[in-house]
Amino acid sequence: MAERLQRLKQRRGVVRASTTKLLRNIEEEISQDGARHDRIQELLSMLSVKEENLRELDKEIEEEIPMDELAADMTKTIDYQDHLTLWKSRATRLIEREAAAAGVNPE
Numbered sequence: 001m002a003e004r005l006q007r008l009k010q011r012r013g014v015v016r017a018s019t020t021k022l023l024r025n026i027e028e029e030i031s032q033d034g035a036r037h038d039r040i041q042e043l044l045s046m047l048s049v050k051e052e053n054l055r056e057l058d059k060e061i062e063e064e065i066p067m068d069e070l071a072a073d074m075t076k077t078i079d080y081q082d083h084l085t086l087w088k089s090r091a092t093r094l095i096e097r098e099a100a101a102a103g104v105n106p107e
């Protein structure tokens with residue numbers, strides 16, 4: 001069981017690193033003047049896939065992790081999810097705001 005937990009944590013670490021890189025790309029794209037909304041939408045689509053992967057890994061880890069480590073792991077997981085949600089929300093609002101200004105439906 002300990003080996004399975006280590007494998008899950010290692011996989012989650014790789015997915016988080018990739019997600020963090022993607023979040024930086026979103027942040028950079030949003031901060032640019034004349035942000036490309038099509039690019040932000042692409043990044044958001046990729047982020048949704050990574051977010052789902054993280055949810056699955058977090059759930060599996062939660063089932064395997066010893067009770068004495070559970071609270072600390074869950075705190076880190078929640079903090080990471082909050083960060084992800086924040087940038088996802090900012091990107092979505094930017095797209096919606098720009099679409100409304102242009103009189104276009106963002107969906």
